[in-house]
Amino acid sequence: MRIDVVSIFPAFFDVLEVSLLGKARGRGLLDIRVHDLRDWTHDRHRTVDDTPYGGGAGMVMKPEPWGEAIDAVRADASGPPVFVFPTPAGRPFTQRAARALATEPHLFFGCGRYEGIDERVFDYAASVGRVELLSLGDYVLNGGEVAAMAMIEAVGRLIPGVVGNPDSLAEESHEGGMLEHPSYTKPASWRGLGVPDVLLSGHHGEIAAWRARQSEQRTRERRPDLLA
Numbered sequence: 001m002r003i004d005v006v007s008i009f010p011a012f013f014d015v016l017e018v019s020l021l022g023k024a025r026g027r028g029l030l031d032i033r034v035h036d037l038r039d040w041t042h043d044r045h046r047t048v049d050d051t052p053y054g055g056g057a058g059m060v061m062k063p064e065p066w067g068e069a070i071d072a073v074r075a076d077a078s079g080p081p082v083f084v085f086p087t088p089a090g091r092p093f094t095q096r097a098a099r100a101l102a103t104e105p106h107l108f109f110g111c112g113r114y115e116g117i118d119e120r121v122f123d124y125a126a127s128v129g130r131v132e133l134l135s136l137g138d139y140v141l142n143g144g145e146v147a148a149m150a151m152i153e154a155v156g157r158l159i160p161g162v163v164g165n166p167d168s169l170a171e172e173s174h175e176g177g178m179l180e181h182p183s184y185t186k187p188a189s190w191r192g193l194g195v196p197d198v199l200l201s202g203h204h205g206e207i208a209a210w211r212a213r214q215s216e217q218r219t220r221e222r223r224p225d226l227l228a
């Protein structure tokens with residue numbers, strides 16, 4: 001999978017050089033290219049924002065640099081990417097959305113700042129490809145970078161070969177619509193706290209049943225919406 005990321009803070013994504021995704025890049029499983037939106041400005045101040053039409057607080061990102069960035073990535077690609085724009089006004093980014101994006105050969109993440117991106121950028125992107133306006137959650141961040149990083153990690157780890165043990169992906173929270181069961185490791189006793197006996201019993205059927213009950217109980221307690 002190829003992933004292009006456009007941001008006015010490209011250094012934010014340096015962390016993608018390390019950990020699992022960094023190794024996946026080194027193994028050719030992920031081709032992540034980070035771009036500075038200001039590379040597509042042409043004025044002395046490398047301007048990317050301006051005041052909003054209709055008034056209001058803050059600034060809005062100008063469409064021109066985004067249009068040139070979209071065209072530059074398209075020109076350098078074999079087919080149109082899926083354009084992903086993190087936005088508080090987007091539909092929820094869920095594990096289902098991550099799974100869908102993980103099937104795409106090429107993603108373009110556009111990271112906005114200020115009060116957002118001129119709406120015509122989304123319209124233009126939709127005229128040349130599929131656009132996904134996605135929100136990380138019901139809170140306001142200062143820009144799209146944190147959300148894009150989370151989305152890239154959630155999608156990247158689903159690419160075959162990126163995560164060492166693919167079986168673990170199936171047991172995670174939100175994969176089966178339930179929260180995952182509690183996990184324990186050595187020592188068997190720690191600061192007076194033990195491990196549930198069933199996990200030390202070696203009875204795999206009983207362990208599986210206990211884990212299923214635990215998942216169901218914590219989902220009911222913490223995320224009843226997932227059971228609705």
Ligand SMILES: N#Cc1c(-c2ccc3ccn(Cc4ccc(CN5CCCC5)cc4)c3c2)n[nH]c1N
Nearest residue numbers: 086087112113135136137139140141142143144147
């Ligand atoms: N995913 C995701 C996100 C984001 C996110 C994503 C992308 C950008 C680009 C800029 N910002 C900052 C910002 C700040 C306030 C507003 C609301 N204003 C009211 C009147 C006009 C806008 C809009 C954006 C962003 C925030 N926040 N929370 C999420 N879950």
